[in-house]
Amino acid sequence: MDVLSDAIAAMRTGRPHSSRTVKRAPWGVRFPDSDGAGFHVVLQGSAWLLPPDDAEPVALAPGDVVFLAHGYGHGLADHPRTPLEDAVPEPDGSWPSLRHRGPAQSDETLMLCGAYRLDRSRAHPLLTDLPPYIHLPARVGKHDRLRSAVDLLGAELSEPLPGSDAVVPALLDTLLLYLLRTWWLAEQGEEPAGWAGALGDPGVAAVLHALHDDPARPWTVEGLGALAGLSRAAFARRFTTLVGRPPLAYLTWWRMTCAGRLLRTTEAPLRSIAERTGYTSEFAFAKAFKREYGMSPGHYRRAGSALRAG
Template sequence: MDVLAEVLSTTGFAGVLLTQLRCRGAEWGCAVESSGTAGFHLIAEGTCWLRYRDEPPRQLLPGDVVLLPQGAPHVLSGEPGYPGLPYADLERAHPVRDGVLELGGAGPLARIVCGKFEFDGDAAGHPVLGELPPLIRIPGMSADPELQAVIRLLAAECTQGRPGARAVAARLTEVLFVQVIRAWLAAADGATAQSWLTALRDPRIGAALSLIHEAPQRPWTVAGLAREVHMSRPAFAREFKTLVGDPPLTYLSRVRVGLAAKLLRETDRRVAEVGAAVGYTSEYTFSRAFTRERGIAPGRYRRGR
């Protein structure tokens, strides 16, 4: 079971291409407000500066990718200290044409591809996005040839005006997201907060995660999962909690509720049937678990979607 792919599919994860910024010179700045959803910037040509929180400005170079998993506010500008105007104000003053927003005056050109990722729920509670740091920068000179190939192809689709480019680019954004996660995991070290993402690299705990995602409806117990990965129950429970951040059955409940949410959104099966499909023996037990995880009863969740 490809756990990452399964989680993204369950949450309805999809890439959306938003705008291409075409900026000339140094006298321009775009302030992106907190969005509650994941966003990214790809520097397709030229350079710009990124200001984030109280950190020193970072210069972004051609091919750099910046991912903001929780949609944190930030500023892109032509020079480090140039003030950023809210994107909505810039859009009113400089109408977007064919997906392009022109900023600045004379001088070198910078092309910045901007996009976001749609999914069920909010970024902070998303099983992937909520586990990532608020900002990830992948340098354009990354040693990963596959990531570089995706970056080049996405930049070309967004800047060359070929038929079907936006449809192709939208799919490539999803590929780019997975490649960025892979690069982040490859660079992760002991200082990285533990989560199920980093636990995927552990042979035994990663195998247990795969078993849970492959068949969440099974009546799993801690002892049963431990046997499957050839560990003692105490050692497995301790290692799982350390690497994933949750006890095994707590994580199982999250997986079941996530799958149930997808079934509630995409099918007309009765609530009791959905609960049974993901492993709950009664509608009452399912409703309690769903409400505990999502803060809303399953029936109300479906009506709201």
């Protein structure tokens, strides 16, 4: 898997949810803080985003997409001064349709909204570096693949057919990747910083792909620098600046993230997980894991099993 796909897989839990709703003015809804991430797409009409950081309201036109990666509370309304109704999530994490609607002759807004459930205890820095919200305005000839995913998802929700229960979650996963890819491409300016810069830097990106592809390999900073085409010192400085932590520190973090995912999602024995994450013995692996998670691998696995059973 590539780095962007890995970042999503490391955090995703449960099934994503989405809905296609018609709202008639006046309408307004307030979404509280959540552990997940969400998106809103205006298919028809208009709306206003009331951002999570108390910034100025953002006008949304047909085709506009908004992505909120951090689960911050925010509002949506037909007008910035419309009173907001609190939204209460369903037990499965989905959001109910707005109950209060205006008269039939009032302006209508057709929206596509969705939510992803995330494990923020192992948040990948690629996602934590994202701004409070990402606004992708509709532009002719731009974001064609993102638009296609939105159109397909909207069609499935508007007219479910046999297989929709499998198609919709797959389209939501696809849409999430297209959202992040579109943001990343938009950030590729003259001097992109952070993870936008890391993924756009040929040397650092090559190293990241190598670390994600084979975390068990006994990597050294010198070897990674050679892979990036830089001296050891120059590579270490550049990697740390863009990624936010030194190369081997990031490798350890990624190994432990992979280990936690394997413990929670598979029945693989500890020896196998240790080998797959670059440790020569169960003892060394367990010691590193406890240092990272504050509990033994076995305790972590049992806690995950109890959580799923509950």
